[in-house]
Amino acid sequence: MAKSPKSSVSKLVPRVSEVAKAAGSVSGVSRRQQYSASTKRALVDVAERLFTENGYAATSLDAIVAGARVTKGALYHHFSGKQELFEAVFERVEAKTSKAIQKALRGHRDPWDKARAGLEAFVVVVQDPGYRRVVIQEGPAVLGYERFREQEERSTFAIVLDIVRAVLTAGTWELDEEMLQTFARIFFGALSSAGDSVASAEDPEAAAERVERALGFIIAGFQALVEAGRELPPASERTD
Amino acid sequence: MAKSPKSSVSKLVPRVSEVAKAAGSVSGVSRRQQYSASTKRALVDVAERLFTENGYAATSLDAIVAGARVTKGALYHHFSGKQELFEAVFERVEAKTSKAIQKALRGHRDPWDKARAGLEAFVVVVQDPGYRRVVIQEGPAVLGYERFREQEERSTFAIVLDIVRAVLTAGTWELDEEMLQTFARIFFGALSSAGDSVASAEDPEAAAERVERALGFIIAGFQALVEAGRELPPASERTD
DNA sequence: TAGGGAGACATACTCTCGGTATCCAACATT
DNA sequence: AATGTTGGATACCGAGAGTATGTCTCCCTA
Numbered sequence: 001m002a003k004s005p006k007s008s009v010s011k012l013v014p015r016v017s018e019v020a021k022a023a024g025s026v027s028g029v030s031r032r033q034q035y036s037a038s039t040k041r042a043l044v045d046v047a048e049r050l051f052t053e054n055g056y057a058a059t060s061l062d063a064i065v066a067g068a069r070v071t072k073g074a075l076y077h078h079f080s081g082k083q084e085l086f087e088a089v090f091e092r093v094e095a096k097t098s099k100a101i102q103k104a105l106r107g108h109r110d111p112w113d114k115a116r117a118g119l120e121a122f123v124v125v126v127q128d129p130g131y132r133r134v135v136i137q138e139g140p141a142v143l144g145y146e147r148f149r150e151q152e153e154r155s156t157f158a159i160v161l162d163i164v165r166a167v168l169t170a171g172t173w174e175l176d177e178e179m180l181q182t183f184a185r186i187f188f189g190a191l192s193s194a195g196d197s198v199a200s201a202e203d204p205e206a207a208a209e210r211v212e213r214a215l216g217f218i219i220a221g222f223q224a225l226v227e228a229g230r231e232l233p234p235a236s237e238r239t240d
Numbered sequence: 241m242a243k244s245p246k247s248s249v250s251k252l253v254p255r256v257s258e259v260a261k262a263a264g265s266v267s268g269v270s271r272r273q274q275y276s277a278s279t280k281r282a283l284v285d286v287a288e289r290l291f292t293e294n295g296y297a298a299t300s301l302d303a304i305v306a307g308a309r310v311t312k313g314a315l316y317h318h319f320s321g322k323q324e325l326f327e328a329v330f331e332r333v334e335a336k337t338s339k340a341i342q343k344a345l346r347g348h349r350d351p352w353d354k355a356r357a358g359l360e361a362f363v364v365v366v367q368d369p370g371y372r373r374v375v376i377q378e379g380p381a382v383l384g385y386e387r388f389r390e391q392e393e394r395s396t397f398a399i400v401l402d403i404v405r406a407v408l409t410a411g412t413w414e415l416d417e418e419m420l421q422t423f424a425r426i427f428f429g430a431l432s433s434a435g436d437s438v439a440s441a442e443d444p445e446a447a448a449e450r451v452e453r454a455l456g457f458i459i460a461g462f463q464a465l466v467e468a469g470r471e472l473p474p475a476s477e478r479t480d
Numbered sequence: 481t482a483g484g485g486a487g488a489c490a491t492a493c494t495c496t497c498g499g500t501a502t503c504c505a506a507c508a509t510t
Numbered sequence: 511a512a513t514g515t516t517g518g519a520t521a522c523c524g525a526g527a528g529t530a531t532g533t534c535t536c537c538c539t540a
Contacts, residue, residue: 036517056381057297060497072499073518082498132385141296141381145440182450185437186430186458193429197422200385210422216473218426221461233456271536276488300526312528313490322527 040078042068048089052130056086056138086134086142090151093134098155100125105159111166112223118163119191119215122156123208126195136192152188160188168226175232190215280318282308288329292370296326296378326374326382330391333374338395340365345399351406352463358403359431359455362396363448366435376432392428400428408466415472430455 046067050059061082065075079085104121108114125131135156140148149157161184168180194211201207286307290299301322305315319325344361348354365371375396380388389397401424408420434451441447 033516039517055384061499062497070517071519073520075518076499077517136380137385138381140376141378145377145436149440178446179450179454182434182437182447182454186434186451186454189433189436190426190430192433194422194426196385196429197425200389206418207422210419211426213472213474214419214422214426217465217470218458218462220470220473221463221465222458223461224464225457225461230457230460232453233460234453273487275536279488301528302526311490314488316528317488 039070039074043075043078044088044092047085048130051089052133055133056142083142090134090139093130094151094155097125097131098159101159111170115163115167115219118159120212122191123195123198123211127199127204132199136196157188160184279310279314283315283318284328284332287325288370291326291329292373295373296382323382330374330379333370334391334395337365337371338399341399351410355403355407355459358399360452362431363435363438363451367439367444372439376436397428400424
């Protein structure tokens, strides 16, 4: 229905102007595919910027496509909708973060050293506005908590889990996977919160220092118990 | 402009049907004010339910006003918009939670006992779907992180801060307010995250037990160091 | 006790925005 | 050349947040 807009002139500017043409054309991908990939990247680029600056709800698709100099048609060709676009941004930010932390971890063999190095890296990386906004603040709400956790599970949280596993299996007692996950969750939450407090502080430098000292202290206490072979306490007395 | 709908019959059902008439009419409030307060409460009631069930974005104002059997006019008379309505819900849920924890804290004098009791209470209360959804998951995104923290600052977080202050000033060393806040933030984050993992577990009972044991262990390590009078570690070597 | 605020809503409208339907041009394939 | 496929443009739609304005009724005061 609706009068067909077939005679709409289609002023079609030369299209795909100066963009693309990166990656030397050697590979087997056609020019068309290159263009496609480049507009997709452009969309994610702009979306990342706008989501970070104004948040998910306050960022309109019109603004995004305008920024990427395409139209909604292009957007909906590459993504199923606003949420999937957000996911793409989310994954990218996560990947960046994850890589940065992994990098900081290299060069430490002792698990406890690794933990401390990871902590320091995390405190730095969490100050990135993109990570704060996209991952920490809006991730759970936009993706839904379940999907959010699935994503985390495969990146930043995985790192924490690895470290926790390393330091705990180095101890004398053994514990099941569930308990490991629990410890990792707790530390991960502590890190996230700490990171937030750093990022939103008036003086991030000073805040970061405080966070490192505090967490260092807690970890030290933890380490002492673990290395002393102290058993896990039982749950409270209401466990029948 | 626009044709004035003055002749729109106004079918006006008896209005303010069976609701209200709670609180024995002794106080100095007029009947008018009672009615007003009751519709406001009805709005918040319904909003709390729908926000909890479907989330903020997926809950339309139309659904809320329909549930409360009023119109948008009423809603916008009492609240400046959807967000302010959410804030009202948020505050109520927070207050409920806060009160529950405070209650669990009574009857413990030793700060460390208090900490453990508070932990247990928190793990329970965080399983409430309303708290999870409204406060933990959507609070930061909807309110914006700053406003979210301001609110937390005055309720649940305040409790954690109190406890942390109690256990730390009981120790030998002294530390400034900022450092206290940092510790509280960290523990608060750990608690929130732990609470989430409990609430979203297949077996919340078992998850709650694990959380308590893990956090109990961490606290024990913390306590050991504090009571040993161990100094805070310096920050990492890049502090010039 | 009449009347005039003003508070407490109702109704109808606007406008932004996410999503859809449809079309077209540029390649790819035969 | 004919055909299919992909990348993308345009126009449109409906949902829903917010607004403009009217109106009823309680309450207070002269």
